Amino acid sequence: MAQPAETIRCLLLPAGELKVLLPGAAVAEVAAWQEPQPVEGAPVWLLGRVEWRGVVIPVSDLEALVRGAAPAPVDRRARLAVLHSLAEDELLPFHALVLRGVPHMVHVFPGLVTPEERAAGLAHGVVAQTVNVHGEHAVIPDLDVLERSVREALGLAG
Numbered sequence: 001m002a003q004p005a006e007t008i009r010c011l012l013l014p015a016g017e018l019k020v021l022l023p024g025a026a027v028a029e030v031a032a033w034q035e036p037q038p039v040e041g042a043p044v045w046l047l048g049r050v051e052w053r054g055v056v057i058p059v060s061d062l063e064a065l066v067r068g069a070a071p072a073p074v075d076r077r078a079r080l081a082v083l084h085s086l087a088e089d090e091l092l093p094f095h096a097l098v099l100r101g102v103p104h105m106v107h108v109f110p111g112l113v114t115p116e117e118r119a120a121g122l123a124h125g126v127v128a129q130t131v132n133v134h135g136e137h138a139v140i141p142d143l144d145v146l147e148r149s150v151r152e153a154l155g156l157a158g
Contacts, residue, residue, distance in 0.1 A: 007109045012138060013081050014101035016063040016072050019138040021106075021113075021131060026083055026143065028094055030103055033078040039154065044070055046153045047098060052082055058150050059096045062141065065149065066127055077101055086147055095150050106134055 011027055013020040029052075036048025036059045045064040049056050059080060061071040080096040081103065113133045126149060128142040 007107050010106050010108045011081070011103045012106050012133065012136065013097065013099055013103045015061070015097060016100050018063040018066065019136055020062060020097070021108075021133055021138040021140050022083075024105065028082045028084050030099070031080045031082055031096075033074065033076075033080060042153050046150065047071065050080065050096065052080070052094065052096070055094060057082065057094045057096055058092075058154060059098055060146070060150055062097050062126070062146070066139070071098075072100070074098060074100070079103070083143070086143055091156050092147070092151060092154070095147065108133060
């Protein structure tokens with residue numbers, strides 16, 4: 001069966017109890033988990049930095065950020081979703097989200113994703129929309145807000 005012309009290949013990323021829906025083009029790679037090196041004075045949702053392909057990148061816990069809570073423990077199933085930076089900036093070319101499970105690809109087309117009421121407890125403005133896709137509840141993050149939050153946490157705002 002042919003896919004509709006407006007189909008977008010997306011990834012459904014398990015960020016704890018929160019599922020994150022992102023276009024596949026936003027994700028550079030899903031990489032093996034590495035323990036981040038802490039960043040002094042950073043908020044708890046910024047887990048630290050790791051080296052990925054010769055570049056040191058920050059690792060965020062999106063669920064902790066949007067819920068305003070301490071991050072959940074990370075186990076052996078964890079992975080890193082390395083995201084392309086929206087701003088062409090040598091200081092932050094990529095950043096990563098911790099995943100607590102295996103992501104999977106979904107094909108999204110008009111009518112498949114339905115908006116939902118914003119879920120309770122999602123206080124941070126990084127959530128652009130709460131949706132239902134393939135029967136799963138997910139959030140679509142505002143990548144500009146996420147990146148700005150990471151930059152501010154690292155003292156790169158300006």
